[in-house]
Amino acid sequence: AQTVTQSQPEMSVQEAETVTLSCTYDTSENNYYLFWYKQPPSRQMILVIRQEAYKQQNATENRFSVNFQKAAKSFSLKISDSQLGDTAMYFCAFMKLSRDDKIIFGKGTRLHILP
Amino acid sequence: EPEVTQTPSHQVTQMGQEVILRCVPISNHLYFYWYRQILGQKVEFLVSFYNNEISEKSEIFDDQFSVERPDGSNFTLKIRSTKLEDSAMYFCASKSGGNEQFFGPGTRLTVL
Numbered sequence: 001a002q003t004v005t006q007s008q009p010e011m012s013v014q015e016a017e018t019v020t021l022s023c024t025y026d027t028s029e030n031n032y033y034l035f036w037y038k039q040p041p042s043r044q045m046i047l048v049i050r051q052e053a054y055k056q057q058n059a060t061e062n063r064f065s066v067n068f069q070k071a072a073k074s075f076s077l078k079i080s081d082s083q084l085g086d087t088a089m090y091f092c093a094f095m096k097l098s099r100d101d102k103i104i105f106g107k108g109t110r111l112h113i114l115p
Numbered sequence: 116e117p118e119v120t121q122t123p124s125h126q127v128t129q130m131g132q133e134v135i136l137r138c139v140p141i142s143n144h145l146y147f148y149w150y151r152q153i154l155g156q157k158v159e160f161l162v163s164f165y166n167n168e169i170s171e172k173s174e175i176f177d178d179q180f181s182v183e184r185p186d187g188s189n190f191t192l193k194i195r196s197t198k199l200e201d202s203a204m205y206f207c208a209s210k211s212g213g214n215e216q217f218f219g220p221g222t223r224l225t226v227l
Contacts, residue, residue: 033214043204045158045218052214091158095214101169102148102160103208103216 002027004094004106012112013082021109022079024093031097034068036077039089051075087113117141119219120201121207127195127225134191136222138207147190148208149182158206164190197226
C-alpha cells in the first residue's frame, strides 16, 4: 500500500521569503504521479503542481517548484517570493499511473505567510 | 472553464437520517470519485466509479454508503443512516482519461 508522509504540521514564514514543504512517500510502483494541492480556508482543493515519476526534470509552475528525488522517495515543494494569498493547508498526494486510480493524500502542512 | 459543481454547499441533518450529496462532474469526464475530509484531518478516498459501476471502494465505504449516476450528468453519494462521525467535508472529483482529477468545492455535512 502507498503512504504519503508530511512531517511538518505547521510552518510560518515572512512574506516574500522562500519556504520549502517536505513530503516523503512509500510505494513499490515505478510509474506514478505526485501532486501538491492547496486548500485555502474556503476548503476548495486546488492543484498547485504535478510531477510524473518518469520525468527526471523537476516541475515548475511560476513561483512553485518541486524537488523530486525518486530514489529517496522525496517530493518537496518550494514556494518562492511567498505571498499572503499562499496562506493555506498544503497536501502532498500520490496517484498510481492507472486509468481510474485514487489519490492518496498526506496529512497536510498548514502554512502561514506573515505580513 | 468547465468545473465540477456540488450541491448543497452545507447540509445539516439529524443522526439516523438519509442524505444525498449531489455532484455534477465535468461533462466529458468518465471517471468519478468521492473523497471526504473530517475537520482537521487529511482527505480520504471513499469510492471511484467508472462505466456505471464502482471501480474501487475504501473500508470507509460500508453498506451505509452508495453511489449512483442516475441521469448521465449527476453523480450522487447517499448515506442511508447518518452517524455523528459522518460529519465531514465531502469532495466529488472527476477526470477524463488523463491524470488530473478535478475537484468540486465540497459539501460540508453536519450530523447532529
